[in-house]
Amino acid sequence: HMDIAKIASDEFYDGKAMRSEHMKGEREWDYRRFGKEHNYWENIKGRCDHKNRNKAEQMWIKKELEKFRDFAKAKPNKKEKWSVAVLSFYKEQAEELKSICQRVFKDCGKFVTYSAGSVDSFQGHEADIVFLSYSNQCPTCFIGAPNRLNVAITRARYMMVYVGNWRAMSKGQGALGRIVQKLKNVTHNL
Numbered sequence: 001h002m003d004i005a006k007i008a009s010d011e012f013y014d015g016k017a018m019r020s021e022h023m024k025g026e027r028e029w030d031y032r033r034f035g036k037e038h039n040y041w042e043n044i045k046g047r048c049d050h051k052n053r054n055k056a057e058q059m060w061i062k063k064e065l066e067k068f069r070d071f072a073k074a075k076p077n078k079k080e081k082w083s084v085a086v087l088s089f090y091k092e093q094a095e096e097l098k099s100i101c102q103r104v105f106k107d108c109g110k111f112v113t114y115s116a117g118s119v120d121s122f123q124g125h126e127a128d129i130v131f132l133s134y135s136n137q138c139p140t141c142f143i144g145a146p147n148r149l150n151v152a153i154t155r156a157r158y159m160m161v162y163v164g165n166w167r168a169m170s171k172g173q174g175a176l177g178r179i180v181q182k183l184k185n186v187t188h189n190l
Contacts, residue, residue: 001158003038007182008154011175012146029158031071031129033064041162041180041187047137052090054135057163058100061086061131064161065104068129072112077128081109085127085155086116089143093135094118119152130156134164139172146175153179 034040046056065084072082086101088094098116105114115127132152134143143149153160162180166187170180 001038001156004156004160005154007039007179008150011179012150029128030075031068031159033067033071034159034161037186038156038158039160039162039183039186041164041166041183043166043187044163045137045165048093048135051092052135053093053096054133054137054164057093057133057135058096061097061133061163062100062104064131065101069104069108069112072108076111082112083127083129083157084112084114085122085125085130086114086133087119087122087130087152087155088117088133088135089119089148089152090135091118093133094121097131097133119148122155123151126155126157128157129159129161131161131163134162134169137165137168139169139176141173143169144172144174144176149175149179 042060044054044057044060046054048054065086068082068084084101084105086097088097094117101114101116105112115122115125119132136143162183166180166184170177170184172180
C-alpha cells in the first residue's frame with residue numbers, strides 16, 4: 001500500500017523510489033482491526049530477557065494473530081490465501097513467535113499462510129499483514145541498521161503492524177528514530 005511504501009521512500013530514497021500511487025485502490029482490504037490505517041504501532045513496554053525475547057510483545061501478537069485468523073476464516077480471500085508474516089530483529093524472539101504462529105494457525109492451511117522469522121530471513125518476500133516485533137527496549141544499532149530497517153518496514157502489502165516500546169525506539173539514532181517518530185499519529189497505548 002502506498003502509505004506503507006511512503007515511509008521507506010521518504011527515508012531511504014528521497015521520495016524517488018517505491019512510488020506506488022498506481023496501486024491506489026488495489027491495496028485496500030476489509031480488515032479494519034486497526035481502523036483505516038495501513039501503518040499501526042502498538043506501544044508495548046514489556047522488557048526483554050537476556051536472549052532478546054519479549055513476552056509482553058509475544059502475548060499481544062498472539063491475540064492479534066487469533067483475531068486475524070478468525071477474520072480470514074470468515075472472509076476467505078477469493079484470489080489466494082491470506083498471508084501473515086511475523087518478524088523480529090532477533091533470532092530468539094523470532095523462534096518464539098514462530099511457535100506461536102504454529103499453534104494459532106494449526107489447521108488453517110485452507111485460508112491462510114504464515115511466515116515467522118527474522119527480518120533478515122524475510123528479505124525478498126512479502127505478506128498481506130506483517131507484525132514486526134522490536135523486542136528490545138533500547139534502540140540499538142542492530143535494529144537501526146538502514147538496510148535491515150528498510151527490509152523490515154517494506155514487507156507488508158496491506159497492513160504493517162509495529163510492536164514495541166515507541167518512546168524508546170523514537171529516541172533511536174538516524175532513520176530508526178525518524179521513522180518511529182513519523183508513526184506517532186498511528187500509535188496506540190502511549
